[in-house]
Structure formats: structure tokens, C-alpha cells
Amino acid sequence: MSKKWKATLLGIGLVMPSFLILLILVMYPVWSSIKTSFTGEDGQFTFEHYIYIFTEPLILTNIRHTLTVTILSCVFVLIIAYSIAIYLRFSQSTVAKWINKTYLIPMFIPGVIAVYGFINFYRDNGWVARIIGDEHMPTIIYNVKGLLMINIWFNIPFTTMLLISALQSIPNSIIEGAKDAGANQWRLFWHFILPLSYRTMLVALTFLFMGIVGSFTAPFLIDKNAPQMLGVSMQQHFSVFNEIEQSSSLAVFMFLLCSIVGYFYIYSNIKESKKEMK
Amino acid sequence: MTIKLSIENLSKIYPTGEGVQNIDFHVNEGELVTLLGPSGCGKTTVLRSVGGFIDPTSGAIKISNKEVHHLPSEKRPSAMVFQSYNLWPHMTVFDNLAFSLKLKKVKKKEIQMKVEEVLTLVHLTGMEKKYPSELSGGQQQRIALARALLLEPEVLLLDEPFSALDAKLRHELREELREIQSKRNLTMLFVTHDQEEALSISDKIVVMNNGHIEQIDNPQEVYNAPNSLFVAQFIGRMNFIKGKSVNNTIQIGDLTFIHNDAYTGDVTIGIRPEDIQLATANTRNIEAQIDKIMMLGHFAEITLKTMIGSLKMFVDRQQMEQFVLKSTIPIQLNNFLVFKETGEVLNNRRMEVYENI
Numbered sequence: 001m002s003k004k005w006k007a008t009l010l011g012i013g014l015v016m017p018s019f020l021i022l023l024i025l026v027m028y029p030v031w032s033s034i035k036t037s038f039t040g041e042d043g044q045f046t047f048e049h050y051i052y053i054f055t056e057p058l059i060l061t062n063i064r065h066t067l068t069v070t071i072l073s074c075v076f077v078l079i080i081a082y083s084i085a086i087y088l089r090f091s092q093s094t095v096a097k098w099i100n101k102t103y104l105i106p107m108f109i110p111g112v113i114a115v116y117g118f119i120n121f122y123r124d125n126g127w128v129a130r131i132i133g134d135e136h137m138p139t140i141i142y143n144v145k146g147l148l149m150i151n152i153w154f155n156i157p158f159t160t161m162l163l164i165s166a167l168q169s170i171p172n173s174i175i176e177g178a179k180d181a182g183a184n185q186w187r188l189f190w191h192f193i194l195p196l197s198y199r200t201m202l203v204a205l206t207f208l209f210m211g212i213v214g215s216f217t218a219p220f221l222i223d224k225n226a227p228q229m230l231g232v233s234m235q236q237h238f239s240v241f242n243e244i245e246q247s248s249s250l251a252v253f254m255f256l257l258c259s260i261v262g263y264f265y266i267y268s269n270i271k272e273s274k275k276e277m278k
Numbered sequence: 279m280t281i282k283l284s285i286e287n288l289s290k291i292y293p294t295g296e297g298v299q300n301i302d303f304h305v306n307e308g309e310l311v312t313l314l315g316p317s318g319c320g321k322t323t324v325l326r327s328v329g330g331f332i333d334p335t336s337g338a339i340k341i342s343n344k345e346v347h348h349l350p351s352e353k354r355p356s357a358m359v360f361q362s363y364n365l366w367p368h369m370t371v372f373d374n375l376a377f378s379l380k381l382k383k384v385k386k387k388e389i390q391m392k393v394e395e396v397l398t399l400v401h402l403t404g405m406e407k408k409y410p411s412e413l414s415g416g417q418q419q420r421i422a423l424a425r426a427l428l429l430e431p432e433v434l435l436l437d438e439p440f441s442a443l444d445a446k447l448r449h450e451l452r453e454e455l456r457e458i459q460s461k462r463n464l465t466m467l468f469v470t471h472d473q474e475e476a477l478s479i480s481d482k483i484v485v486m487n488n489g490h491i492e493q494i495d496n497p498q499e500v501y502n503a504p505n506s507l508f509v510a511q512f513i514g515r516m517n518f519i520k521g522k523s524v525n526n527t528i529q530i531g532d533l534t535f536i537h538n539d540a541y542t543g544d545v546t547i548g549i550r551p552e553d554i555q556l557a558t559a560n561t562r563n564i565e566a567q568i569d570k571i572m573m574l575g576h577f578a579e580i581t582l583k584t585m586i587g588s589l590k591m592f593v594d595r596q597q598m599e600q601f602v603l604k605s606t607i608p609i610q611l612n613n614f615l616v617f618k619e620t621g622e623v624l625n626n627r628r629m630e631v632y633e634n635i
Contacts, residue, residue, distance in 0.1 A: 171362070171364075173360050173362050173364045174367075176329075176331055176351070177358075177365075178366070178377075179331075179350070179352045180329065180351055180352070180357055180358045180426075180429075181352075182352045182382070182429070183381065192366065195368045
């Protein structure tokens with residue numbers, strides 16, 4: 001056997017275990033879900049499950065609800081995290097130093113514990129209600145407001161971390177050069193900080209969207225019974241109503257949603273890489 | 279001559295206690311002044327204070343007789359060329375150059391014309407559509423210079439602009455810079471730690487050490503008549519011999535150096551390598567053994583063993599056949615300087631008198 005063949009076989013041998021794990025644990029369930037979603041009761045190819053999920057008013061409301069919560073959460077998280085990241089990048093104050101030390105804490109609190117803590121804090125007879133009085137307490141838990149708040153709480157640390165790293169990679173000298181050329185704070189942001197950090201913002205947006213659109217714990221514990229987020233709806237179709245085909249169709253739909261967002265991220269990366277390769 | 283930039287009693291003290299103190303000098307219109315000194319001496323602090331990137335602790339900075347030290351950098355009539363080029367990576371060369379003009383709301387046609395003109399000046403015509411990553415280091419620094427020139431600053435500040443470039447390109451660019459400076463009558467404040475660079479392009483050199491100014495003079499004076507031991511050590515090469523001055527004389531071995539300063543105490547005699555030559559007369563000769571020969575391109579550095587210590591001299595390439603390793607030659611010392619123990623130079627510089635006993 002030639003050396004070239006030996007090297008080829010060694011390469012395949014090294015890659016194979018991880019490839020097989022990917023095939024068994026990821027690819028097969030994905031393929032199985034897609035197949036189930038297109039299979040009718042008679043075992044024949046059909047679109048009936050998709051027709052059902054896109055015509056059934058309750059599921060359509062769930063889709064709308066999921067998209068609204070996801071988009072609003074992404075927008076709020078991006079605005080808040082970007083503002084914090086900019087503050088931490090450019091401020092030398094003691095407050096900034098303290099925020100820098102503490103902003104990652106939520107990442108280390110298990111999701112279920114955080115959600116229960118949140119419920120105890122904000123429910124109608126929770127701690128906040130006891131402090132400000134029941135009559136002044138708005139409904140937060142079992143309401144979309146609560147879901148948005150907990151999504152923001154969960155996602156700000158990681159998003160801020162990503163954005164800070166992007167902002168820190170902008171050298172001070174670039175900012176100084178821009179100031180020297182006459183750029184004020186607004187122009188500095190619009191012409192330099194934003195264009196030089198938007199790629200990371202896109203990465204953050206992709207992660208945020210995928211994480212929120214498929215979230216389960218928080219919507220299951222905090223959101224109202226109807227409409228539901230797709231993650232909860234899918235679980236109910238699967239385990240409560242035993243509608244495996246419908247839940248598979250919902251899963252495929254969710255996968256497509258994430259793929260669209262992923263496409264924009266990959267497209268922008270390819271575009272940037274082409275520019276760098278020039 | 280009109281004073282363009284005036285720095286008056288400028289001090290900047292950092293929390294660590296380091297910084298610059300009582301910096302006081304001015305730059306005339308159309309003059310290229312260099313701040314020269316070793317790393318950490320405070321030259322960049324002074325330059326960045328002028329540019330508005332550092333708030334001075336005290337003192338005043340005036341450009342065209344107007345105080346500017348309270349203004350933010352974007353409002354100062356100065357422009358800076360940075361060490362790391364600082365081109366904006368997400369913009370093309372054209373956008374990099376046009377940015378400041380767009381802010382000033384200059385008409386499109388005029389922007390186009392000005393950009394083309396400045397690109398011709400820095401020999402980079404046709405590069406408008408390229409991104410900084412597509413340019414070499416030298417080209418990037420030329421664009422950085424062009425960008426600063428487009429701001430039409432009253433004072434152009436340059437922070438070690440050529441330090442990241444190779445020696446040949448550095449040489450080429452400093453010649454171009456000098457040409458542009460005289461063509462446009464620009465007022466420039468230039469920072470470098472490269473003495474050769476400073477000596478070759480400056481009208482005036484401000485030598486800095488440890489946060490204060492050691493000497494302000496033209497390049498010839500700084501080289502020929504350094505006013506302190508630090509300047510003598512920092513600028514060019516110099517041989518140093520320790521001795522003691524008593525009654526206007528310094529006795530070292532069999533040699534007596536005579537000077538006209540009544541100072542009594544420990545001194546250091548400084549002799550430039552080019553001031554040591556092969557003896558041409560029979561008087562005032564010193565015997566020297568050739569210990570080492572180092573070829574440095576068009577000249578050689580020769581290390582000599584003499585009765586007053588080890589000395590280095592420079593010899594032209596053409597004269598090299600007269601110098602054979604380990605042979606003994608007669609030399610004479612043409613000029614020397616005497617420095618007090620504190621580092622100060624004695625009043626009478628470049629004394630030429632010494633006697634053999």
C-alpha cells in the first residue's frame with residue numbers, strides 16, 4: 001500500500017468516529033423527522049401535516065406568537081447588550097468596572113432556577129407586588145411581558161460578551177484617527193463602530209434567534225396557555241396529543257426558520273471573506 | 279518668522295507619577311521640528327497632547343496664537359499621522375481620503391479632484407478603489423499622510439510614521455515627506471526615536487529624556503555641540519573617557535587635556551569616532567593598536583587600544599588598506615568635549631588642545 005493511501009485511510013479513520021456520531025445522533029433524527037412530516041397514515045408521501053399546521057388557526061396563532069416574541073426579544077436584547085457593550089468598551093468609570101465584573105453572572109444560574117426565581121419575584125403576589133402593593137403590580141407572569149423579560153435576562157450576558165469582544169477588537173487608534181478627521185460621537189458610531197462590529201452583531205442575532213425560537217423551559221413555565229411558543233406547542237403535539245407527524249412538521253418548519261437566519265449569517269461571512277481574499 | 283505652534287510649560291503627570299514636565303518650545307510656520315528621545319521619554323505624550331488625545335495636567339498649547347488645549351481633537355486645526363497607519367479597514371482608499379471632506383460638506387466634484395490631487399502627490403494614482411488590506415505598509419503610510427494632508431491642518435503631527443517600515447522604504451519616505459513639507463510649506467511636529475531620521479529631516483530637534491527637554495537646536499548643533507552627556511550618548515557615536523579636571527587640565531595617563539574652565543572635579547571626555555584620525559604630524563600623536571575591524575558598508579568601525587582606553591574610529595572604505603589588524607598606528611584626537619559629573623557640558627566646547635608629556 002502506498003504512503004498516500006495509508007495517509008488517506010488514516011485521515012478517514014480519524015474522522016469516522018465523530019462523523020458516525022453526527023450521523024447517528026443528529027443526521028438520522030433530522031432525516032427521520034423530515035420523513036415523518038411527509039408521511040401519511042397510509043405510509044404514502046403527503047403534504048397534509050403541513051397543510052394542517054398552516055391552516056389550523058391555533059397553530060397559526062402559535063407561529064405568530066413565537067415570531068413576535070422571538071423578534072421582539074432579539075431586538076430588545078441587541079439594543080440593551082450593544083448599549084452595555086459600548087459603555088463597557090469606552091468608559092473607564094467605576095460603574096463600568098463593576099458591570100464588567102458582574103454582567104456574566106446570569107450565565108451561571110441554571111435556567112429552571114432562574115425562571116422560578118423570576119416567578120417568585122414578579123408574580124401577582126410576589127416580592128415586587130409586596131413592596132409596591134398588589135394594586136400597582138402589572139401582570140408579568142403568565143404573560144408575554146414576563147417571557148420577554150426572562151428572554152432578555154437570559155440572553156444579555158452572552159450577547160454582551162460577543163459584542164464586547166467585537167468592540168474591543170476595534171483599535172483605539174482607529175477611533176482616534178476618525179476623531180482627528182473631525183468625526184463627532186454620532187459619526188464615530190455610525191461610520192466606524194457600527195460597520196466594524198455589525199458582523200458580530202449578525203452572529204449574536206443568529207444565536208439569539210435560534211435560541212429563543214426553540215426555547216422551552218421559560219415559555220413552558222412563564223407563558224400563558226394560549227397562544228404558545230412553538231417549542232411548547234411541539235412538545236404538546238408530541239407527548240400530550242400524540243401527534244408525532246404534526247410535531248415533526250413543526251420541527252421542520254422551525255428548522256427552516258433557523259436556516260433562513262443562518263443563511264444571512266453565512267452569506268455575509270462569505271461576502272466579507274471574499275473582500276478579505278482580494 | 280511666525281510662530282505656528284507654541285507649547286508653554288506643558289506638564290502631564292500620569293497616576294504612576296510618570297509623564298512630562300515643563301515642556302516649553304515653539305514651532306515656526308513651515309518648520310519641521312522633531313521630538314527625539316528614547317522610548318518612554320515622553321515625546322509621544324507631548325505630541326498626543328497637541329493632537330488632543332491626552333489632556334495635559336497643566337500648561338498651554340497654542341496654534342496660530344489661539345489656545346487649543348481645551349478643544350477636543352476633532353475641533354483642533356491639527357492632523358495626525360499615526361505609527362500604525364490607522365487607515366479605516368472597512369473603507370476604500372477613496373473613502374478613507376474623502377471622509378473628512380464629506381464631513382466638511384465639500385461638493386462631490388471637488389472631493390474627487392482633491393483626492394486625485396493628493397494621490398498624485400503621494401505617488402499612488404489609481405488606488406482609489408483598493409482596500410487598506412490590499413496595500414503594502416509603505417502605501418498605507420502614504421495614504422495616511424495623504425488623508426492628513428487633505429485636512430489642510432495648520433500643524434501636521436507625525437507619530438513615528440515610518441517605524442514599522444523597512445530601512446530602505448523608511449529612507450525613501452522621509453525624503454518624500456521632506457519634499458512635500460517644503461513644497462506645501464507645512465508646519466510639522468515629528469516624533470521619532472531614530473536619531474538618523476531626526477538628523478536628516480529636521481529643521482530643529484527637541485531632544486527629550488525622562489519627561490523633560492535636554493536640548494533644542496538645529497541638527498548640526500545637536501550633533502556637534504550636545505549640551506549634556508545624555509545628548510552626546512544618544513545622538514551619534516562617541517568615545518567616553520573618565521578623568522579628573524584640576525586647574526583647567528585633565529590628566530589621563532600620559533595625556534593632558536587642556537580646557538579653559540576652572541571646574542574642579544570628576545569629568546568625562548567625549549570624542550566622536552570621526553574626530554579620531556591617522557596622525558599627519560609628529561606632534562600630539564598617540565599610539566594605538568588595531569583591536570577590531572568592523573565593516574559597515576561604505577565605512578569601517580575600528581576599535582583601538584590606546585593608553586587612554588579603548589577608542590572607536592571611523593575609516594573610509596578607500597583608506598582601509600592602511601589599517602591592518604593588530605598593527606600599531608599613530609592617531610590624533612581632533613576635537614573633544616568635557617562633561618561634568620552631573621552630565622552638563624563644560625562651557626568651552628570642542629576643545630582642540632591636548633599635550634603629550
